[in-house]
Amino acid sequence: MKPTTLEPRQRDADRSQLGILIAARDEFAQHGLAGARVDRIAERAGLNKRLIYYYFGSKDDLFLAVLESVYADIRDAEQALHLLDLPPAEALRRLTEFTWNYYLEHPEFITLLNSANLHQARHLSKSKRVREMNSPLIQTLGDILERGRKQGVIRGGIDPVQLYISIAGLAYFYLSNNHTLSAIFGRDLMTRKAHSERLSHMCDVILGYVLRD
Template sequence: MPVPKTAVAKRDAEVTRKNILEAATIEFSEKGFAGARVDLIASRSGANKNMLYHYFGNKEALFTAVLENAYGGLRARQRAVKLGGLSPEDALHELGSATFDAFVEMPHLIRLLNSENLLNGVHAKQSDLINEMYDPLFAALSTVLEDGVKAGCFRPGIDPTNLYISMASLVYHYVSNHATLEIIVKRDLMSDENLRARKAHVLEMILRFCTSKSSLAS
């Protein structure tokens, strides 16, 4: 008879695994893959280095686990966005708003993704989870665009792929590169006030792009 685990907090494989994963997330996102130190992850997790290798195999596999876990957090947030019943404009606004908030609140994911891109995406390519993660989102965005064209509020011919990349770019780059951007723009980009202004700017850019009907000169 399977007795429910009473988790006396000592000698709990699941907790140990989770602790290692959390410590690894911090270390990898702060230092990147090459800069991260396995010894530090082990000691900060409260566990031993052998536990780390026992549960995850090696440094690369641990990084993949961290990446999938963090990416999963993003997916969970995006799934929570409900577009049903909204007008195409409101739906687009909602999607943009959720994307903005998600990246601002997950700077560690941004740093992990940067690390992964430095490695040309070798780990992400092997992950089925990541491969299929965005399919529902693109489907939803395509529907919103189509509905908007039918309703007459969006212009036709907008590529959902480029639109999504733009939505992500406008917040991702701002957060990811704020350290060097702050030097050249002389402004504290991550202050509440400037973040609010940035969000308004981004949403306006996305919505004006889809709604403006006039043809462009040049």
């Protein structure tokens, strides 16, 4: 079957939208929602500014699209861990290690979340897609906890939402506040040794909480 003329156009449109999202991600991560400029996003993407409004409608809508995109990226990476194939304790350790390393390797994720929180998550609160993306992760965590409880290795009564918030928070707070914490405690918290110590502490905290004595 010969490709229709619509197929190349669709591929061009997909490439343009992806280019805009990447450029917008970097712009929003660097300047926040208030400081970001559509002109600079267009320049970063190498596209006409009118295309941004054509595909995404407004700067606020583009910001939401970026947030949905970065959440999709981390959720896809978590699914690739195949946590349900691992023993419960190993699965929780793996998720903790992954979360730390992902935040470390994607500082733009943290700065975008900072910006979203600054605006009281009014963009994310409109997104059904983000809620749908998070549900499988919480279900997976719940399944791991229940399997561990039945095996007698994990204590009962653990809320998977609270557990994930704790895992994410242990990494997020450290990295998003590393400059102030380093200044306050007179210690460089971003050295390789400090990173290793932090990850070890995170695993000890999470596993110490969930594992039965």
